[in-house]
Amino acid sequence: MGSIGFIGAGSMAEAMVAGLLKGKVYKPEEVVVANRSNSARLEQLSKMYGIKTTHDKERLVKESSIIVLAMKPKDIQAGIDGIQELIENQLIVSVLAGISFETITNILGKQTAIVRAMPNTSAAIGKSATAIAASKDVTNEQIETCKSLFEAIGICKLVEENQLDAVTGLSGSGPAYIYYLVEAMEKAAIEVGLESAVARDLIVQTLLGASEMIAISEKHPSQLRKEVTSPNGTTEAGITILKERGFEDSLVTCIKRATERATELKVMFEDELITIEKK
Ligand SMILES: NC(=O)C1=CN([C@@H]2O[C@H](COP(=O)(O)OP(=O)(O)OC[C@H]3O[C@@H](n4cnc5c(N)ncnc54)[C@H](OP(=O)(O)O)[C@@H]3O)[C@@H](O)[C@H]2O)C=CC1
Numbered sequence: 001m002g003s004i005g006f007i008g009a010g011s012m013a014e015a016m017v018a019g020l021l022k023g024k025v026y027k028p029e030e031v032v033v034a035n036r037s038n039s040a041r042l043e044q045l046s047k048m049y050g051i052k053t054t055h056d057k058e059r060l061v062k063e064s065s066i067i068v069l070a071m072k073p074k075d076i077q078a079g080i081d082g083i084q085e086l087i088e089n090q091l092i093v094s095v096l097a098g099i100s101f102e103t104i105t106n107i108l109g110k111q112t113a114i115v116r117a118m119p120n121t122s123a124a125i126g127k128s129a130t131a132i133a134a135s136k137d138v139t140n141e142q143i144e145t146c147k148s149l150f151e152a153i154g155i156c157k158l159v160e161e162n163q164l165d166a167v168t169g170l171s172g173s174g175p176a177y178i179y180y181l182v183e184a185m186e187k188a189a190i191e192v193g194l195e196s197a198v199a200r201d202l203i204v205q206t207l208l209g210a211s212e213m214i215a216i217s218e219k220h221p222s223q224l225r226k227e228v229t230s231p232n233g234t235t236e237a238g239i240t241i242l243k244e245r246g247f248e249d250s251l252v253t254c255i256k257r258a259t260e261r262a263t264e265l266k267v268m269f270e271d272e273l274i275t276i277e278k279k
C-alpha cells in the first residue's frame with residue numbers, strides 16, 4: 001500500500017497507528033506522523049511504535065501514498081497550508097468531524113480524491129466502528145483500499161457523506177458514552193459496598209458478555225433484556241428507575257445533539273474561513 005502519513009498526532013492518529021501496526025497492515029518504517037509543535041509527543045510516539053515522526057509536513061506528503069488528516073476541525077486550514085502544491089496522486093483520508101469534501105477541496109485548491117472516515121478510538125485494539133464516504137474523484141480501487149485499511153482496525157461501512165454527522169454522533173463519540181456509563185456503574189458499585197477493583201472486573205465482563213450476546217444472538221436486544229428481567233425482580237426494580245429518570249430520552253437526545261454538533265462544526269469552520277478570506 002506504500003506509506004501512510006498522519007497530519008496530527010493526537011488520540012485518533014495514535015489509535016489508528018496502533019491498530020494498523022498491530023494488524024501488520026504497515027511496518028513501523030512505513031508510517032510517518034506529523035504535528036504542529038509538540039516535539040515531546042512525537043518522541044513518545046516514535047519510542048512507543050518505532051514509527052517516523054516529523055514537524056515537516058512536506059516531507060510527510062512526499063513520502064506517503066495515503067495522507068490522513070487528523071487535526072482538530074478548527075486547525076484544518078493551518079494543517080493543510082503549505083502542502084497543497086505537493087498533493088498529486090495521494091489519497092486524502094480525513095477523519096475530521098463535520099468538515100465536508102467541499103471545504104477540504106477548497107482548502108486544497110484542487111479537485112482530488114478524498115475519503116472522509118469516521119472511526120473511533122477502539123481502532124487501537126482493532127475494534128473501531130468506522131464509516132467512510134468517498135468524494136466523486138475517488139476510484140473504486142481507492143474505496144477498496146480504504147475499506148481494507150479500516151477493516152484491518154475494526155469494521156467499516158460505506159455511507160453517503162450526508163450520513164457522516166450521524167455516524168459521528170453515534171459511533172465516533174460512542175466509546176465516550178460507554179466509558180461514562182462505566183464510570184457511573186463503578187460509582188454505584190462502591191456505594192453499594194463493593195471494592196473498586198472487584199467492581200471494575202465485574203462491570204467489564206458484564207459489558208463484554210452483553211456485547212457479545214448482542215453480536216452473536218439472533219434475538220433482539222429487547223428480548224435479551226426481557227430474559228434478564230424477572231417479574232418483580234431486581235432488574236425490573238432497577239430499570240423502572242432508568243425509565244422514570246429518562247434514560248432512553250437522555251441517550252436519544254445525546255446522540256441527536258452530538259450529530260447536530262458535527263453539523264455545527266462545519267458551519268463554524270466555514271464562517272471562520274469566510275472571516276479569514278475577508279481579512
Ligand atoms: N478522538 C476521537 O475519539 C475521534 C476524533 N476524530 C477526529 O480526529 C481529529 C483529531 O482528534 P484528536 O486526535 O482527538 O485530537 P488531538 O487534539 O488529540 O490531536 C490533534 C493533533 O493535531 C495536531 N495539529 C494541530 N494543528 C496542526 C497543524 N497545523 N499541523 C500539523 N498538526 C497539527 C496537534 O499537534 P500539536 O499538539 O503539536 O498542536 C495534535 O497532534 C478531529 O478532527 C476529530 O474530529 C474522529 C473520530 C474519533
Ligand SMILES: O=C(O)[C@@H]1CCC=N1
Pocket residue numbers: 097168172173
Ligand atoms: O468529540 C469529537 O468532536 C470527536 C469526533 C468524534 C469523537 N471525537
